[in-house]
Amino acid sequence: MSRANRPIGVFDSGIGGLTVVHTLRRLLPGESIIYLGDTARLPYGTKSHRTIERYTLQMGQILQRFEPKLIVVACNTASAHGLLALQAASSCPVVGVIEPGAEAAALVKGPVGVIGTLATVSSASYDEALRRRDPDKVIFSVACPLLVPLAEEGWFDDPITDAISRRYLNQLPFEAKTIVLGCTHYPTLLPSLERTRPGTRWIDSGEVTAQSVDRLLQGSLGYRTESARGPLRILLTDASSRLREVGERFLGEELGNVELVEP
Amino acid sequence: MSRANRPIGVFDSGIGGLTVVHTLRRLLPGESIIYLGDTARLPYGTKSHRTIERYTLQMGQILQRFEPKLIVVACNTASAHGLLALQAASSCPVVGVIEPGAEAAALVKGPVGVIGTLATVSSASYDEALRRRDPDKVIFSVACPLLVPLAEEGWFDDPITDAISRRYLNQLPFEAKTIVLGCTHYPTLLPSLERTRPGTRWIDSGEVTAQSVDRLLQGSLGYRTESARGPLRILLTDASSRLREVGERFLGEELGNVELVEP
Secondary structure (H helix, E strand, O other), X not given: OOHHHOOEEEEEOOOOOHHHHHHHHHHOOOOOEEEEEOOOOOOOOOOOHHHHHHHHHHXXXXXXXXXXXXXXXXXXXXXXXXXXXXXXXXXXXXXXXXXXXHHHHHOOOOOXXXXXXXXXXXXXXHHHHHHHHOOOOOEEEEEOOOHHHHHHHOOOOOHHXXXXXXXXXXXXXXXXXXXXXXXXXXXXXXXXXXXXXXXXXXXXXXXXHHHHHHXXXXXXXXXXXXXXXXXXXXXXXXXXXXXXXXXXXXXXXXXXXEXXXXX | OOHHXXXXXXXXOOOOOHHHHHHHHHHOOOOOEEEEEOOOOOOOOOOOHXXXXXXXXXXXXXHHOOOOOEEEEOOHHHHHHXXXXXXXXXXXXXXXXXXXXXXXXXXXXXXXEEEEOHHHHHHOHHHHHHHHHOOOOOEEEXXXXXXXXXXXXXXXXXXXXXXXXXXXXXXXXXXOXXXXXXXXXHHHHHHHHXXXXXXXXXXXXXXHHHHHHHHHHHHHHOOOOOOOOOOEEEEEOOOOHHHHHHHHHHHOXXXXXXXEOXX
């Protein structure tokens, strides 16, 4: 198979990365996508650097079997702790969600807020990626451990989600008029986040990553040449009935067959 | 070493089981305890039967290395999905938290409510264990996925925890005047739960399990004969800085050295 016709591999710790697949399929409907979610060991956001790096490498190995033209690490926590190791170990290009998110945030004037999991925030990966582009950038970060379970519970537009968002976001000074959604689950909570902090410019790290994938394909990697809508295969390391229900809300279409793989 | 002087192995998916260790050390201060938390793969409560059973067997194998006189599965989800397999594979007795919890609930008159993780509630293990003791028992169950992350965030006594508890507990009819705390994290949330549903009798599955361990030692297993306070070793499959802080709140004493083991 010519390289351009090979699939794009998308990896996430669970099902949050399906929000990135949703955007990829809107922007690049012809591409073939293989999604791999490590649902047997999710979430990564509360775990240590060493463990997240090890899991990311194992997931990358599974995706390599499908000879992807590109791997997208559609998880902020795995991008923060495992991207460099996976890039070193992979025979294809590997992109994470943090560099595109930081690039978009660096273009904005004024202080920037970053929200994410405990592991993403404590890695300071956004701070580093932003300061590489603008050494004087003022950055405020806050870890929001309850937002992932809230999104997975499906309380997307809910007074309890409002109250929790308020508690977390009030820790960011009001000068931060731009906030990076540093977790692929968070875009599903935007109604609550926007109510909590109206007038904010939100940067969806998954959305800007899908745009940077488009630019990579436009370059040397190439678009898939078949004209039909690209297929989507979903591989998970564990499948509970709940995942299907939540996954379809994240993907915005039916999940179809889910294949189980050993982690 | 004589059997009575061997350690008690306590296994949990994470650190919630430290609430059971806390009770064991109060009731049985002379016992030596080895605690194993599968923090690299927690939580189990959202995962499938097959995966939880596999993890429980692997954790049991690690504990067997220490030649325990008894293994306590201090996790409701692992007890619901992995206890039978672990009992079949182990050379020492293995007790879970569901049978003692159900036993205590069966002694109470009237309908019983059960709260737990998605996996515990969907297993119907409490229903089955209760009906074995009282076929006419009326049982209501509700899964409360956000209570574990709330306890781990440390919002023990908090208006947000009150609001979330209210939403879950209001799904149980008011005739259920006795509610089983079917997850070892939940006792830490009792202030909120009690405010939400005053006058309820709460059954702490971990507390009654510690009492049944006492009865087992009184029988053939025997108490440790050394008079000094028993040692506590903590093994985890992953150690993040956050775990120590939350773990000490669950255990009610300092964690001391934490040893890392491969899952």
